[in-house]
Amino acid sequence: DDATLHSNKNTTRRWRVDLKILRGRGLAAKDDNVLTEGSSDAYCVVDLDGTELGRTPPVTSLSPVWPPPQNTFAAVPFDATTVLRVRVLDEDLLTEDDPMGEVAVRPYDEWRRRQRAASSATRDAATAIAATNPNRWYPVQPTDGCDCSGALQLQLLFDDASGAHKDRDDDNKDDASRERLSSFPRGRLLAASSGGPDRHEETTTTTKTRPYPHREKPKSMRRLSASEPPTTTPAGGYASLLSKVNLSDIFVWGAFAQQSAEASIFERVRRATTPVFLHIYDVGHSAWIANINRATEAVLGGVFHGAVEVHGREFSFGGCRGGPRRATGVFGCQPRKCPLHTYRESVYLGDCGLDRDAVHAILLALRDEWQGCDYHVLRHNCCSFAREFAVELGLGGIPSWVDRLATVGSALDDMLRLSSQGSASQTDVVFGSGGADDEADLSPPDSAAVGARFVARGTP
Numbered sequence: 001d002d003a004t005l006h007s008n009k010n011t012t013r014r015w016r017v018d019l020k021i022l023r024g025r026g027l028a029a030k031d032d033n034v035l036t037e038g039s040s041d042a043y044c045v046v047d048l049d050g051t052e053l054g055r056t057p058p059v060t061s062l063s064p065v066w067p068p069p070q071n072t073f074a075a076v077p078f079d080a081t082t083v084l085r086v087r088v089l090d091e092d093l094l095t096e097d098d099p100m101g102e103v104a105v106r107p108y109d110e111w112r113r114r115q116r117a118a119s120s121a122t123r124d125a126a127t128a129i130a131a132t133n134p135n136r137w138y139p140v141q142p143t144d145g146c147d148c149s150g151a152l153q154l155q156l157l158f159d160d161a162s163g164a165h166k167d168r169d170d171d172n173k174d175d176a177s178r179e180r181l182s183s184f185p186r187g188r189l190l191a192a193s194s195g196g197p198d199r200h201e202e203t204t205t206t207t208k209t210r211p212y213p214h215r216e217k218p219k220s221m222r223r224l225s226a227s228e229p230p231t232t233t234p235a236g237g238y239a240s241l242l243s244k245v246n247l248s249d250i251f252v253w254g255a256f257a258q259q260s261a262e263a264s265i266f267e268r269v270r271r272a273t274t275p276v277f278l279h280i281y282d283v284g285h286s287a288w289i290a291n292i293n294r295a296t297e298a299v300l301g302g303v304f305h306g307a308v309e310v311h312g313r314e315f316s317f318g319g320c321r322g323g324p325r326r327a328t329g330v331f332g333c334q335p336r337k338c339p340l341h342t343y344r345e346s347v348y349l350g351d352c353g354l355d356r357d358a359v360h361a362i363l364l365a366l367r368d369e370w371q372g373c374d375y376h377v378l379r380h381n382c383c384s385f386a387r388e389f390a391v392e393l394g395l396g397g398i399p400s401w402v403d404r405l406a407t408v409g410s411a412l413d414d415m416l417r418l419s420s421q422g423s424a425s426q427t428d429v430v431f432g433s434g435g436a437d438d439e440a441d442l443s444p445p446d447s448a449a450v451g452a453r454f455v456a457r458g459t460p
Helices: 002-009 107-118 125-131 170-182 237-242 247-271 287-296 356-369 382-392 400-420 424-431 436-440
Strands: 015-025 041-048 051-055 072-078 084-090 098-105 135-139 151-158 223-226 275-282 304-310 313-317 330-333 342-351
Touching: 015 041, 015 084, 015 107, 015 382, 041 072, 051 072, 072 107, 084 151, 098 135, 098 151, 107 125, 107 151, 125 356, 223 247, 247 342, 275 287, 275 382, 287 342, 304 382, 304 400, 313 382, 330 356, 356 382, 382 400
Parallel strands: 223 342
Antiparallel strands: 015 072, 015 151, 041 051, 041 084, 084 098, 135 151, 275 304, 275 342, 304 313, 313 330
């Protein structure tokens, strides 16, 4: 209330917030050299009341995604007057770095905004759910008269802003979260009762009990890798070990290295608060597609279906044919058990650290944005959604090899479109009439690619 707000503003107590700089969009182009003209090597510098806390690595893009853990600034202290400034700069090797603007955030004001929105639960449940979304876009403001544009997406996770320590009432918080989730219709995105991925592994997900308490990975999980090298990789890496192995022992060593790497990765999973996996499937249930994927995955990738598991539930995206025009394409299922495709392997993306309410709010926002009618087998598919969801969770995306084939296909499609613009007859053959309606409609024909039959029926 206002009395509490006033008293808090007059106290010297310091709270804590975890800041993640997720990504930017539409940033200003600062490079004018031949190789990178029209782009920028964008990085961010975080200042707390004039003191630099750190910076992200540069990413050459006008819509950069900064990877963890370099994008994370944990346990940043703040009070009612603290201002966090995220300055965006373009890295130049030969000259001084160019400013690209900044975002100024008052953590206390953001926390109060969420509290006020959450207090309206009895009047507007949708507003209360949206208030638990930790991600928000902030417009980039000019600094020192520089030209700027675009916005930054930041994730703010508050620790002690309510006056009680984060771990003090974990059980009550988890019970309230489950009750809130159970109040949703049967088709809710995040099942309140879902614990572990398998029946024999079900457990209550709290800060005291890990989602994967066992020392070994589930038997239903096949090959397990990580989107980044394990922290326990031996000095010199596995490449140095390979140089010491005889060729006759290469297959034995390979099996041992795979088993050792999986054990190391799963140890990280076991310690994680909210582990996130990317589950990869061979599209459909055809054996020849699986064989093609095995032959091409090292160079071109493969015909894969991707889905993200978090809090013991798997989520993905598919097209909706014959249903409502604005039906969502986001759907959920049990991990590694999508009935439309053949499970292949898993990739551990990291620990997002988000509770059920925050993940649920993110999914609700994505559900509205990812409509089934917008599905495109090359440009807007299940792997596109998996990448977007992973970024929203603060994990920086998915490995590039997962959707490399779709990326190559999309580039070739762009080349064909450009080359066909000068010839009306060629346009008629490749794209139909070649009119504006065909350019706007990105839906592929039914026989355009494997996996176009992937249909998500109904809403989650």
